[in-house]
Amino acid sequence: MSWAPNETASQLWNERCIFIGQLIGAIGYGVHLTLFCQCVPALCARKSGPRNRELLIFVFILFTLGSIGNATTFLFAQKSFIDDRDYPGGPGAYFVEQSTDWSAVVCNSVYIVNTWFQDGILLYRFWAIWFRNYYIVVVPALAFFTSMILSAILIAELCQPGNSFWTAISMKLAIPYWAISISITVILTALIAGRLLFMRYRLDKLVGARTSTPYVTITAMLVESAALYSINGLVFLVSYGVNSPSQNLWLPLLGQTQSIAPLLIILRVAQGQAWSGGTADQLTSIRFEKRIPATRTTNAESTTVLDTLHSGPTNGRVGSHQDLEHKEDEGESESEFRAVVV
Numbered sequence: 001m002s003w004a005p006n007e008t009a010s011q012l013w014n015e016r017c018i019f020i021g022q023l024i025g026a027i028g029y030g031v032h033l034t035l036f037c038q039c040v041p042a043l044c045a046r047k048s049g050p051r052n053r054e055l056l057i058f059v060f061i062l063f064t065l066g067s068i069g070n071a072t073t074f075l076f077a078q079k080s081f082i083d084d085r086d087y088p089g090g091p092g093a094y095f096v097e098q099s100t101d102w103s104a105v106v107c108n109s110v111y112i113v114n115t116w117f118q119d120g121i122l123l124y125r126f127w128a129i130w131f132r133n134y135y136i137v138v139v140p141a142l143a144f145f146t147s148m149i150l151s152a153i154l155i156a157e158l159c160q161p162g163n164s165f166w167t168a169i170s171m172k173l174a175i176p177y178w179a180i181s182i183s184i185t186v187i188l189t190a191l192i193a194g195r196l197l198f199m200r201y202r203l204d205k206l207v208g209a210r211t212s213t214p215y216v217t218i219t220a221m222l223v224e225s226a227a228l229y230s231i232n233g234l235v236f237l238v239s240y241g242v243n244s245p246s247q248n249l250w251l252p253l254l255g256q257t258q259s260i261a262p263l264l265i266i267l268r269v270a271q272g273q274a275w276s277g278g279t280a281d282q283l284t285s286i287r288f289e290k291r292i293p294a295t296r297t298t299n300a301e302s303t304t305v306l307d308t309l310h311s312g313p314t315n316g317r318v319g320s321h322q323d324l325e326h327k328e329d330e331g332e333s334e335s336e337f338r339a340v341v342v
Contacts, residue, residue: 014092014245025252029070035263036063042270065110066259072107099164111255112151118258126188150177182233189230229261
């Protein structure tokens, strides 16, 4: 005997996506909570770190918004699947048609506001990694403010009775808003990752392929460029644009990755591993250590040649790759020096 509800296969698939999406979003919130618990003590431990107070406030804002979004998501799911489960059309219909319920409106609003913070910090990181060039951020900044305006209008529309994310007017606002926001993220992700890849190439060329720094690893590229949010956003936007039920799998997680991606960056900042304005200078700052002239010992039967290097702060000096060119002009070859990143 079957106890399945009297609903079509497509309705059941839609409801499964909604239910599973809530669980995936809960996993995302667990990651968010873990990062929050790591960021706060790491930032508090930085005695002389710049902008510690601002970063702490930013972390608490993200966590507060993410927590409210997670709680209201579950509250609305509870109403859909338990409190009002006999709603005509089932939980899937309730999820769409009653999305002006206060819990759904609050959930959507805090996640939209969360997008502003996610896009804002990514724009700032892009500016910092591209040598604080104001001209290069003009177009992304305009797109960012356009996205904010569209999303603010969308919040106002979602508060109107009878509206939802899937009504015509909301989709006309939501698709451009998400398209602009996610496009900014994808483009800036590519440019940030490309810049770090280029710096890694230059560093390898300068000091050898075995050299490694926390600024140009693959992990650094993925974290600093907020690639996690870009991937999640692209998958959701495509499914939302074609109105696929699978969009409900990714939407709750998207709300949490909006906080996870910035917190990963802030954690690297707190640990002193994130790219800053002086990182480019640091990566090209090199200590050259000159080789001691060979010591030759000769006796009647054999000749022993010892070749050593100066080491330690007394013999080393700080310079850049121009120093190597200068030394080569004086007749000394690159093989006579050992370069170390400092």
